[in-house]
Amino acid sequence: MNSVRGFLAASVISIQSSCFIYPACQNCFSRLILDSRRFNCPKCGCIGEAKDASYRYRLSLKTADTNDLFDITVFGSCLDPFFGVSAENLQRYIQDFNQLSGETNTDTSQAVLVQAVETCFIGKRFIFEV
Numbered sequence: 001m002n003s004v005r006g007f008l009a010a011s012v013i014s015i016q017s018s019c020f021i022y023p024a025c026q027n028c029f030s031r032l033i034l035d036s037r038r039f040n041c042p043k044c045g046c047i048g049e050a051k052d053a054s055y056r057y058r059l060s061l062k063t064a065d066t067n068d069l070f071d072i073t074v075f076g077s078c079l080d081p082f083f084g085v086s087a088e089n090l091q092r093y094i095q096d097f098n099q100l101s102g103e104t105n106t107d108t109s110q111a112v113l114v115q116a117v118e119t120c121f122i123g124k125r126f127i128f129e130v
Contacts, residue, residue, distance in 0.1 A: 005129055005130065006129075006130055007127055007128065007129055007130070008063075008065060008070065008072075008127070008128045008129075008130050009065060009125060009126075009127050009128075010063035010064055010065045010070060010072070010125065010126065010128060011063060011064055011065075011123065011124065011125045011126075012061050012062070012063050012121045012122050012123065012124055012125075012126065013061075013062045013063060013064050013069070013122065014061070014062040014122060015059070015060070015061060015062075015114070015117055015118055015121065016060035016061060016062055016071065017058075017060045018110060018114045019058070020057060020058065020059055020087075020113065020117060021055050021056070021057060021058070021087045021090060021091050021094075022055065022056060022058050023039060023053040023054070023055055024053075024054055024055060024056040025041035025043065025044060025046050026046070026054055027041070027044050028041065028043050028044045028046075029056060029075075029076075030042065030043040030044070032046075032053055034050050034053060035050065036050065037049065037050055038050055039052075039053045054088055055087040055088050055090075055091040056075060056076055056077075056087050057074070057075065057076060057077070057079040057080075057083070057087045058073060058074075058075055059073065059074045059075075059079060059117070059121075060072075060073045061073070061074065061121065063126075063128070070130075072128055072130070074128075082120060082121075094106075094109055094113070097109055
């Protein structure tokens with residue numbers, strides 16, 4: 001893998017995925033496989049109770065500078081300032097909202113979250129370390 005890093009000033013054109021939060025392995029940060037009671041990590045084999053799963057941000061963006069288009073994925077706590085909370089807390093807020101509102105269709109809260117993320121990121125210019 002090339003260890004040379006640089007900076008890219010680019011504008012966000014679109015959000016590539018509506019899944020901004022994922023259950024992450026605490027050891028290797030890979031996506032966990034969750035069922036109603038347990039989780040397991042297909043990469044390192046970590047297992048545990050589903051209620052103890054931790055969450056991370058993963059924001060996939062289509063960006064453009066003056067010459068090219070780029071697909072960029074931003075992970076982890078560097079997104080905390082943009083969302084105002086950690087991924088762990090945002091996941092908890094979404095679950096609490098769905099329970100308190102009696103919402104059985106989680107697509108509604110997901111659609112609102114997608115709209116908020118699009119409003120905050122699309123059309124804005126950022127400097128990415130790549």
